[in-house]
Amino acid sequence: MTSTVKKTLEEAKFSPPVFDSCPHLKQILTSNAKDTVYRNYGLAVNVALALKLRNGNVPLYKTSDGSKVEYKKLLRLRNKAVRCRECLESLSCTYFCLQCSHVGCWKNGHALAHTKSTGHVFGIDSQTGYIYCFRCGDYVGDQRLELIRQSKQGERTEPVMDNLGTETIIDGSRPPSLKASTGLRGFINMGATCFMSSIVQTIVHNPFVRDYFLSGYHAKCPKKMDTCITCCIDEIFKVFYGTDETKGYGPTALLTAAWRVKNSLAGYSEQDAHEFWQFLLDEIHKSDTELHPELDDTSTCRCITHKTFAGQLQSTVTCEKCLHSKNTVDPMLDLSLEIAKISKNKVTLNDCLDLFTSKEKLDSMTICSHCKRETTRTKQLLVRKLPPILAFQLKRFEHSASSSTKIETHVGFPLFLDMEPYTVSDILDSNEKERTSWGLMTYQLFAIVIHIGSVNTGHYICIIKNRDGNWFKFDDSKITLVSQEYVSKSNAYLLYYILCQA
Amino acid sequence: MTNSDVQHLKQQIQDVLVESGKYDELSNFLRSKLYQVGWTDEINRMTQSIVTNEAKPTFSNVIERIEPKAMDIVPEHIKTEILAKIEEFLKDVVPKEYKST
Numbered sequence: 001m002t003s004t005v006k007k008t009l010e011e012a013k014f015s016p017p018v019f020d021s022c023p024h025l026k027q028i029l030t031s032n033a034k035d036t037v038y039r040n041y042g043l044a045v046n047v048a049l050a051l052k053l054r055n056g057n058v059p060l061y062k063t064s065d066g067s068k069v070e071y072k073k074l075l076r077l078r079n080k081a082v083r084c085r086e087c088l089e090s091l092s093c094t095y096f097c098l099q100c101s102h103v104g105c106w107k108n109g110h111a112l113a114h115t116k117s118t119g120h121v122f123g124i125d126s127q128t129g130y131i132y133c134f135r136c137g138d139y140v141g142d143q144r145l146e147l148i149r150q151s152k153q154g155e156r157t158e159p160v161m162d163n164l165g166t167e168t169i170i171d172g173s174r175p176p177s178l179k180a181s182t183g184l185r186g187f188i189n190m191g192a193t194c195f196m197s198s199i200v201q202t203i204v205h206n207p208f209v210r211d212y213f214l215s216g217y218h219a220k221c222p223k224k225m226d227t228c229i230t231c232c233i234d235e236i237f238k239v240f241y242g243t244d245e246t247k248g249y250g251p252t253a254l255l256t257a258a259w260r261v262k263n264s265l266a267g268y269s270e271q272d273a274h275e276f277w278q279f280l281l282d283e284i285h286k287s288d289t290e291l292h293p294e295l296d297d298t299s300t301c302r303c304i305t306h307k308t309f310a311g312q313l314q315s316t317v318t319c320e321k322c323l324h325s326k327n328t329v330d331p332m333l334d335l336s337l338e339i340a341k342i343s344k345n346k347v348t349l350n351d352c353l354d355l356f357t358s359k360e361k362l363d364s365m366t367i368c369s370h371c372k373r374e375t376t377r378t379k380q381l382l383v384r385k386l387p388p389i390l391a392f393q394l395k396r397f398e399h400s401a402s403s404s405t406k407i408e409t410h411v412g413f414p415l416f417l418d419m420e421p422y423t424v425s426d427i428l429d430s431n432e433k434e435r436t437s438w439g440l441m442t443y444q445l446f447a448i449v450i451h452i453g454s455v456n457t458g459h460y461i462c463i464i465k466n467r468d469g470n471w472f473k474f475d476d477s478k479i480t481l482v483s484q485e486y487v488s489k490s491n492a493y494l495l496y497y498i499l500c501q502a
Numbered sequence: 503m504t505n506s507d508v509q510h511l512k513q514q515i516q517d518v519l520v521e522s523g524k525y526d527e528l529s530n531f532l533r534s535k536l537y538q539v540g541w542t543d544e545i546n547r548m549t550q551s552i553v554t555n556e557a558k559p560t561f562s563n564v565i566e567r568i569e570p571k572a573m574d575i576v577p578e579h580i581k582t583e584i585l586a587k588i589e590e591f592l593k594d595v596v597p598k599e600y601k602s603t
Contacts, residue, residue, distance in 0.1 A: 072521060079520040088513045090520065137562030416538040442534040468550050469543050500537045 017141030022133050024121055025140050028099075037098055041124065041131075041145055044096040045152045047081045048129040050074065052153065082126040086110040095123025095132060129153075182466060183210070183240045186477035188248040190255055194476060195273040197251065198462040199280060201474045202447040202496055203233065204240055205464045208308040208388060209284075213237040217304070221291060225253040229280065230287040232257050248477025273449050273460050274393050274494060281305045281333065309333045312385035314424050317362070318378050322371035329384055334391035339407050348412040349495070352394065357382055357422045383423045390419070390443055392495040397455060404455045410491055415484070417443045417497055443497035451493045463487055511596075518595050528587060535580045545572050 028037060051059065051074060061069040083090040084105035095111040096103050099120040104111030111123050115134040123132045125139075129149045133140045183204055187197035203209050212218075218234040225231045232254035239249060258265045262279055265271060285305035289296040295303045301310070313332045318325040340351040359378045368375045396407045420441045449462045461475045463482060473482045503511075519525045536542050545568065552567055553559045 072523065075523060076517075076521040079517060088509070088516070090516055091525065132561070136560065138560035414538075415540065415543075418534065418538060440530050440534050440537070442537045444537065469546050500533070500542075 017143060017146035019130065019139045019141035021142050022136045022140045024133055024135050025131070025142055029142060033099060038144070038148065040098055042148050044124040045129040045149050047078060048124065048126050049153050050078050084108070084110050094126045096126060098122035098124055098131065177244055180241055180244050184466070184472065184479055185240050185246060186248045186474055186479050188250045189476040190250060190252065193251065193255060194460040195271045195276055196254065196258070197476060198449045198460040198474065199273050199277045200233070200236065200251070200254070201462050201464060202449065203280065204236060205447060205466065206308070206389060207498070209304060210237065212304045214241060218287065218291070221287060226257060227260065228287060229254065229257050229261055229283040233284065273451070277494070281309065308389050309387050309391060311383060311387035311390070314382050314384040316380045316382070319368040319370060319375050320377060321373050321375040322368060324368065324370035334393060336393040336395055338395050339409055339411060346412055347409055349392070349414065349417070352411065353422050383419065386419055386423060386441060386499065388499050390497040390499070394493055396451065396493055406455045408491065412488070413445065413492060413495055415445050417445070419443060440500050442500045444500050445495065446498045447496040448487070448490060448492040449494035450490050463490060515592070515595065519591070524591055528584065531587065532584050535583070536576070539577055539580065541576060544575065
């Protein structure tokens with residue numbers, strides 16, 4: 001049974017405020033000052049969020065004659081606007097007054113002093129646009145103010161609306177409990193299905209993919225779980241994050257749909273987790289672009305798969321005689337790395353990345369298109385564009401015509417990975433150069449998939465870092481808390497890193 | 503130098519720092535380093551434990567309890583590195599007549 005909650009279409013497009021309201025905020029929003037407050041808030045948020053990335057891009061501002069406003073100019077204008085009116089501090093946290101044009105700092109107490117002398121108790125955080133109540137000593141929020149903030153930032157959710165334009169909510173529904181909101185639940189092994197469970201866990205705990213599903217982006221899919229893999233994943237999100245149940249979940253629907261969509265998965269033979277990961281991401285890409293065709297109308301697909309995992313790899317071939325080089329750029333969803341064979345006893349992920357990005361001499365002789373001489377060439381791979389989630393496969397399985405072998409070498413991996421040494425440093429396009437100098441290139445490990453056993457018979461488990469920074473081991477339906485040392489000692493096969501926020 | 507001279511100089515440095523993009527560069531460098539040594543993780547854990555153990559946590563009392571500890575556990579080598587970078591930046595922008603004072 002469903003009932004409707006009265007919300008306008010405009011309201012339903014945005015998520016509720018992050019912070020609760022407070023008596024002081026309620027009071028001012030019902031007073032005569034409310035229109036000034038809404039107007040001031042809109043202006044302040046414009047400045048606060050002026051330079052925040054939108055979909056990973058630096059926002060573009062144009063002057064009235066249509067020319068682009070230089071980034072440096074934007075920095076200068078913003079710096080002036082956020083400056084404390086008393087001490088001119090602009091580097092640390094400052095607050096715009098919600099009721100007048102004052103700007104005060106936190107560090108030297110000028111925002112608080114303004115509150116005391118004028119009775120204006122709210123400050124708008126000049127870095128986030130959130131509202132701080134100096135009376136409560138806490139951040140506060142309100143639906144309409146949040147709507148203003150989100151519309152400036154371009155954050156939107158997909159509302160589940162009926163024909164009348166009201167949001168549909170199941171009768172008697174309530175927000176999920178804290179326990180359910182962690183999404184911690186295992187999968188029952190349905191007969192060599194651990195390759196599937198481990199991969200799905202890395203997806204369930206991937207914050208970008210999680211937000212996509214929990215925001216209802218797939219809710220409108222006309223297909224059912226028997227033919228749509230993504231519908232099965234949607235159902236898993238619903239069950240994992242919406243209920244308190246902790247008993248293992250039987251992924252029957254996913255398994256049957258996977259058998260139907262990809263015949264080679266059928267039966268009880270053991271499958272490669274990496275192949276399943278690629279299959280799953282491709283299915284999600286397909287259904288997202290079917291539902292939202294506008295996402296795939298340019299050269300770079302903006303579906304959830306590509307937005308989350310896609311980067312670019314640049315291959316540079318250089319003539320050894322004239323040193324003229326030629327670049328080709330290819331899309332990448334993950335990096336498959338050979339395990340470095342080095343004499344020292346400990347091999348690390350960085351060694352594998354060094355190997356991957358090292359200059360390799362190409363065997364064949366060719367005529368250089370630049371100097372026209374017969375020459376040998378070198379080839380080097382570097383990452384050109386880093387994705388929000390960086391996935392690695394360590395090539396542990398070697399398949400030859402006669403046999404298959406598994407490399408058991410322990411490859412050490414950092415919990416935080418600096419990708420700067422492996423990325424292209426001289427990006428010529430000035431637009432992109434701005435972007436890379438902007439963000440961080442440090443990644444945080446959040447999930448690993450481990451293969452235990454031999455080529456022919458083995459078991460997959462995975463370890464995931466949750467939002468509190470604790471590590472959990474998922475072994476089919478069993479979940480255990482493990483130490484950081486345990487994680488570091490593990491023999492990873494697949495590794496998933498998330499870009500640290502600037 | 504008078505007090506207002508210092509104030510004026512401080513403001514000028516701040517402006518050049520931000521408007522040249524150097525501030526973003528330095529703060530990103532510092533953030534990366536703090537992530538890499540696990541500092542950010544540790545602060546996260548400390549905050550989580552305060553928030554879960556307090557009946558009515560507010561931003562101001564959390565920051566009051568976290569801030570001194572957070573400053574304390576920044577590794578010395580990171581402080582030295584970032585200070586060196588700031589000094590290098592200052593050498594280029596501060597006019598010579600101020601340097602002796």
